[in-house]
Amino acid sequence: MEITYPVANKMEKDGARTDLDGTVNEFLTYDEYLDSKITPLDLYYLEDEKLARQVVELGLRGTGEVWKREEFESRKAAAQASRLSKRSEQKTLASAGKELKDNFLRALAEREEANRSGKNHSIIFIRDHSACGQEISGYIDYAHRLKCEDFEPYFSGKKRLLPRPTDLSFYNWKTNEVTSSDSANYQVIANNPNGVLFMNKKDRNIVNVDPQLSCG
Known part of the structure; x- marks a missing residue:
């Protein structure tokens, strides 16, 4: 049996664009993100998890826009850097820079x-x-x-x-x-x-x- 995966229609530039910032916080890795878009039916016909991920990554699924690995990992790194920066700010000592005579x-x-x-x-x-x-x-x-x-x-x-x-x-x-x-x-x-x-x-x-x- 031949399975055809229709190419996803291009989404509007701004309107229906998926929130990638929310996505990178939801999934630990890009592969986990791809796995979330794989259905049991995909695995049944493809019989290979790695191949199923490739099909999703190439956008050969009618499940909406799929983020590219480079952009996902770039946003993931930026989000992590932001969290570390906030933690660093929170750890700033209240006494730092104060001239204490008491x-x-x-x-x-x-x-x-x-x-x-x-x-x-x-x-x-x-x-x-x-x-x-x-x-x-x-x-x-x-x-x-x-x-x-x-x-x-x-x-x-x-x-x-x-x-x-x-x-x-x-x-x-x-x-x-x-x-x-x-x-x-x-x-x-x-x-x-x-x-x-x-x-x-x-x-x-x-x-x-x-x-x-x-x-x-």
Whole structure:
């Protein structure tokens, strides 16, 4: 039996043109893209997957316009480069290029890259005054806060980094409000007779923040 594959009609220049950018994101390779256009009937008559791909690539199918390998791979490379560029932009340190005179901000800047990359999960103790003038203190998961908010205003001196009720621990010295919350990296062990402890969720190590412990 002879099988005839009609040549696809040329599509309008702009109107019905397939979105190649969407196609390159949908398929990992050009061969996967060609395979998506092969039907079980094609394989039944051709009995060869490679030949079926060639037939599709040559446009000898009535399934619409087929992208050429060169254009597909060129767009694929461009899309990958764009993704890498965006990731690089996202990894830009908020402290980069800042002239930091405050010792606390310098300490945060020194630890920013390690906490953003996951190499370290620093726990930071802060004791300061809220916008209402009330004394507050608490422990924060620095890596977690870096992922949840923009730190550029802190390093620029436009905002002060303060503990919140949603951090690992929080205490308002005026109202006696006390809260503790697990973070992405730490579990809070609050009912410990020797004081609050934090367990790293990854390596299960216990962090004891009691200053008396380090002085002994």
